[in-house]
Amino acid sequence: MTSAPTITGEDLLQRIGTAQVIVIGDLMLDRAVFGSVARISPEAPIPVLEMVREETRIGGAGNVVANLHALGAQAAAAGMVGDDAEGEEIARLVAELAPSGAILWRQEGRPSTVKTRYWGAGQQLLRVDREHRSTLSEPGVASILDWLDEKMATTRAIVLSDYAKGALPPALVEPVIARARAAGRPVLVDPKGRDYGRYRGATLLTPNRRELGEVTGVPVSDDGAVEQAAQALRISAGVDAVLATLGSDGMLLVDATGMTRIAGVRREVFDVVGAGDTVIATLAASMAAGASLAEAARLANLAGSIAVTRIGTTPVSRADLAQALSPASAKVADLERAVAVVSEERRKGWRIGFTNGCFDLLHAGHVDYLHAAKARCDFLIVGLNDDASVARLKGPGRPTNRLEDRARVLAALADVDLVVPFAEDTPLEVIRALRPDLLVKGSDYRPDEVVGAKEVASWGGELYLAELTPGLSTTALLERDRGS
DSSP states (O other), rough: OOOOOOOOOOHHHOOOOOOOEEEEEEEEEEEEEEEEEEEOOOOSSSSEEEEEEEEEEEEEEHHHHHHHHHHHHHEEEOOOOOOOHHHHHHHHHHHOOOTTTTEEEEEETTTEEEEEEEEEEEEEEEEEEEOOOOOOHHHHHHHHHHHHHHHTTTOOOOEOOOOSSSSHEEEEEHHHHHHHHHHTEEEEEEEOOOOGGGGTTTEOOOOOOHHHHHHOOOOSSSSSHHHHHHHHHHHHHHHHHHEOOOOOGGEEETTTTTTEEEEEOOOOHHHHHHHHHHHHHHHHHHHTTTHHHHHHHHHHHHHHHHTSSSSSSSSOHHHHHHHHGGGGGGGGGOOHHHHHHHHHHHHOOOOEEEEEEEESSSHHHHHHHHHHTTTTTTTEEEEOOOOHHHHHHHHHTSSSOOOOHHHOOOOOOTOOOEEEEEEESSHHHHHHHHOOOOEEETTTSSGGGGGHHOOOOOOOOOOEEEEOOTTTOOHHHHHHHHHH
C-alpha cells in the first residue's frame, strides 16, 4: 500500500481557494480603542488614555470566518446574537465574510457579546466585556440544524468555535458531530471549559498548553508530558486526534498512530488575541482542500506565528502565508501590501521610517546610510526604483543589477524591514500612501530638494539628512571599474 503524496505549502495555498467550510459558534464584536498615555489621573493612580481612534472587528467564531475569508476559502457561518444594534453589526460583518451564507439566531433578552480593549503605546491597558452566557434556545438549535442539513452536501469541513458564551449547547454540538460523521466531514473544535467529553466523535481538538494541563490534570512542562496528556485526552474525550498548540514552541499532534512534532516559528510576539482562531481556520481550510492533519497543522503553525505579531483580531491572509513560505521575498511588497503592513506596525505604536534610491550596486556606503536611518525609527521601508525608472535616471546601461536582485539584496539587510519597488521617477506616490513618520535622504540634498519632505512635514513627520560615506557611490565604483 502506497502513501498519499505530500502536499507542499505552496500547493496547499493554491487549493485553499476551493475549500468550503462551515463555522458554528460564539459570534462577538471586538472593539479596540487606541490612544496615548502621557499622564496619571489626579483622581486615582491610573493612566489617562487620550483616545486617537477606535476600530471594530468581528470576533470569536466570527474571527474564524474572517480568517477563512482572508485565506480565500468559502465560508458559511451559524451562531447566536442579541436582538440589539450590536447584533445587527455582527450580522452585517458576517454577511460580508461568508459568501456561502449564514444563519444568526437572534435571542431576545440577551445582549450581543462585545469585548473592548484599550491600548496605549502598543500596550493593552484594560479589557471590558459585555456579555450574557444564556444558552441557545431549542428553536435556535432546530433552526441551525435545519440550515446545516441544507449545507452539508457542499461543505468539506466544520469548525466548532467555542468561547463558552452559550452558542454551543450539547443539544447542538452532539447532532452536528453526528451529522458530520455520517457525511464523512471532519469536525474541528476549539474547546472551552473542563468537559471535553461533550465533543465526543469530533475529528480534532485544539487545546493550548494551559487548557491541556487543566483538563487532564497532567503537568505539561515538556514534550513527553504534552504527548501523554494529549493521548489521555484523545481517548477520554473520544476524538480522533488532539493538536496541542504550544505558542512559540510550535505544536504537537497526536492520533491513534502516534505523535507528530511541529517546530515553532520564532517571532516577536505583540498580541496573542485571535491566534487560536487563525490556527483553526487554517487547519479547516487545509483539510477541506485535501491536506492530511499533519500537513494542515504545519501550515496552521506558520499562520499562528504570523497572527501573534499583530495587535487584535487581524486575519492572516493567503498572501501573508505565501510570503512567509518564500523567505527570500518576504520583505518585498507592492504598494497595496505595504500599506496594510504599515497600518499593522503603526497599531503597535511604532515609528515608520522611509528612504529610497536605486541601490544598483550595494556597497559599504549604502550599509552605513541604512543603518543610520534605522537607528532613528522602529520600522524602515526602502522605496526602490524599478529597472525602467533607473534607466531613465541614470542613463543607458543602468541598472547593472535587475530589480529582483537589488530587492533581494536589500531585503537581506537586518536594518531593512520592507522593500517597496516603484515605477515612477520619484517615490512621491509611495510616500503619500505610506505616510511615514520619518523621511531619510542623503546629506548631499538640501531640505527643499527632497521629494516628499513637504508632505511628510504636513502630517507632523520629520526629515533627516544622513551623512554619506565619502568616496563611495555606485557611479564612482562603475567608473573606477571601467578605468581599470
